[in-house]
Amino acid sequence: MTMLEIIVLAIVQGLTEFLPISSSAHLVLPSQVLGWQDQGLAFDVAVHVGTLIAVVQYFRTEVTTMAGAWCNSVLKQQHNQDSKLAWWIILATIPAGLAGLFGKDFIEAYLRSGYVIAATTIVFGLLLWYADKTAKQTINEYQSGWKKVLIIGVAQAMALVPGTSRSGVTMTAGLMLGMTRKAAARFSFLLSIPLIFLAGSYLTLKLFTSGADVIWSDMILGAVLSYISALVCIHLFLKVIERMGMLPFVIYRLLLGVALLVVLTI
Known part of the structure; x- marks a missing residue:
């Protein structure tokens, strides 16, 4: 990978991991337009580490409190709102874990085309707009x-x-x-922690078993850039959605999906 590819892809990964705009579409466009190759396992591991550290650091108070409350709920049978939230995050992680375990091969084989990514970027963008427009925002x-x-x-x-x-x-x-918008975003970010950890662990295992060469300078730079962009993204996003809602991201998704369709059909 060139220095430009490392910088762009690491920042894109850090931003799109937490913004509701689809990381897949952003990773397809550079390969289609610029002819960039797949970034490889080592780089995937690096950016996962960067984004994981960012979200854990940003929510360090909540994570520490939930971890302590969860331990008390297990060892002392003491329950409060933090222990319940910790259990809910574990519960909400199970479906994705099972889907990844049993459906990953099917998805890799049939659902990774550019046209699928363009379609889902548009359709789920419209669904986000509908949800935001009709949301009661009461809890x-x-x-x-x-x-x-x-x-x-x-x-x-x-x-x-x-x-x-x-x-x-x-x-x-x-x-x-x-x-509420902020609660939906906060829960989404907290829910990302176990999933990013599991995905990063899986990629790390694949990296060590594959015997692939590791360029440590590229990994460190990728991890640092994804960490910075993810941290900034989380902070700004929580402020923006309270004032502007999801509409800017919906518009962006629609434009991105259309741009991807145009690129694929040229």
């Missing part, structure tokens, strides 16, 4: 209940289809279930 992440959380988890499993956007589909589900 926060602590008031959700396990049934609603499980639905969000099932929605997250759908994000295995490229172009859907994990953050986009979980925020869409949260809004449809009555969460």
Whole structure:
């Protein structure tokens, strides 16, 4: 990979991991337009590490509190809103884990085309617009209940289809279930922690078993850039959605999907 590719792809990964705009579509365009090759396992591991550190650092207070409360719920049978939220995050992670375990090969074989990514970018963008426009916005992440959380988890499993956007589909589900915009975003970000950790662990295992060469300078730069862009993204996004809602991201998704279709048909 060239220095330009490392910088662009790391920043794009850091931003699109948490913005509801589809990372898959952004990674397809450079390869289609500029002829860039796949970034490889080592780089994937690096950017996963960067984004994971960013989200854990940003929500360090919540993560620490939930971890302690969860341990108390297991060891001392003491439950509060933080322990419930921790259990809900575990519950909501299960559908995506199962979908990845049993459906990954099918998705890789049949659903990774540019046209699928363009279509899902547009369709789920419109769904996000509908959810944001009709949302009641009456509850926060602590008031959700396990049934609603499980639905969000099932929605997250759908994000295995490229172009859907994990953050986009979980925020869409949260809004449809009555969460405020900020609560839907916060829950989506917290829900990303175990999933990014699992995905990063899987990629790391593949990297070590593949025997692929590792260029450590590229990995470190990719991790640092994805960390910075993800941290900035989370901070700004939580501020923007309270004032502007999801419409700017919906418009962007529609334009991106159309641009991808144009590029693919030229």
